[in-house]
Amino acid sequence: MADKLQQIPFSVLDLAPIVAGGNAADSFKRSVSLARHAEKLGYKRVWYAEHHNMENIASSATVLLIAHVAENTHTIRVGSGGIMLPNHAPLIVAEQFGTLATLFPGRVDLGLGRAPGTDQMTSLALRRYMHSVDQFPADVQELRDYLATPDRNTPVKAIPGMGTEVPIWLLGSSTFGARLAARLGLPYAFASHFAPTYLMEALRIYRDEFVPSASLSSPYAMACINVMAADTTAEAERLATSFYQMARGIVTNERRPLQPPVDSMDGIWDEMEKAAVMQMMRYSFIGSATQVEAGLEDFVTQTGVDEVMIASHIYDNEARLNSYSLLAPLFKKA
Template identity: 60%
Template structure:
């Protein structure tokens, strides 16, 4: 294991704008900004928000608005989407929205793109999402690239603001399809291993083997999103992670709720069958005190050879969530 494993990568945040039981969206947005300001001080690289719809426990429906809120309250942190579900939107609208953000906050905006609906089939229909939208995703990405390019200045349809701005585009994915697309377009690639771990290693290999350099990126660049629950002790980290486990259990069973308070880690809140399904889904979750987190993350980074770790932390207690990212930031700074 390399002793400088953490020092050779970047660390970032995926914030799902989770609404806690007993709280509301206003609390969530306040806490998200406070978290962004907190991790900025600890040397984190970027802060991404994900588009979701029709979920009582997730408030990031107007992702672009939230990105502006976070960018406006920070100064050096890169802020972006992890991601915008492109088939839900016309590429021109996305180009104009992110062109506006990049004009307001130069050199600080990332545009991560996904093809999933970010919701259920009924809400997807309400969003006017075409049933063939996923198949059109590669073409929509290229259309968006065209609107953001300097070369489109003589086009009949132009994105103003947006045209000619240096807005990094990322391909997000949880399967090998996204790996092939990111590689063929020469774009950086972020994998959602925090909830879909099964194809992580295969997707990374496909991306690297098939990568074609582009104007945006000369060599492959990868992010793995993982769950991180750090605390002063292993026991406390396991206690904090019970909220997250209950949340994911709700996804598995279809009984979604707002983020629940933590319980003692030995409390019996799921049956063995549910726990087995849950463990498969959250395989890349790092739970423990500083030494355990450091050891396990270093092993993961050495195996995957990713360039960046993006940490998601569904922790009910806001101060504990801040402290979890502080521990991760301190481990990173210690090696730099």
């Protein structure tokens, strides 16, 4: 049953959740413990996402968190899933990731997103002026140029950064990123863990329109999904109620730290909220190891992705580590 899974690597998306009763310092400790655990189990990479003004996510200073985790691990790739490029000057990102690549050679990924990763008011606080997302393709190319080996006459150089050739990924939740990644010959990661609608179309466009580049000769697609695995189905379903509460907060705009699991979601969400959560989180696999294996096998068969990234929104850290442990026998080790 797991033949296809054994052919591809699995990776980790850690949103560095702040849990109820905890704080950002606790979140960072959890991130280090998860990265070390994933490294031992053979996961290929662990990524962190840039979000701002969110009470339940501690990864706003994404570059610093990447550096902290890289310093506390040895072999697993670390990177961004992603850096929201409209929030930053490309030169600054090149210098930051050039520094990371110099400190941790061969281990750093740079995933780039087009959204601000926050609300409009916070976007203004971050940038002081609104930088149009229409500038994104040009910014990606500018950043790519900074990380390449420059011509001696290039007036502006990223130091460190130039010549590091940090692998750049484009992230997406629609077809825009798929087309741009294809045109630039870059690897592509789809955010199907919260935006499932365009997954299949985006993958088709990316493969059909892919143009080989110096860094990538053929399409390489990764999809992120939600997985909550446990020793029993009942325990997995209970753990998933923390995830459901978090997702409901996205739907209702009532964000708060990740909540402990509950015996039932009855009285917490109404039918409309439940339907919205289930649609948004369609690619979620919850259950025992056997149940999750069957779901993942079907997902990989349908999508043909080259890599799977796992997000596990679990309140208890030991239960979260166990969820990743239960998946480890299924995939190709890094």
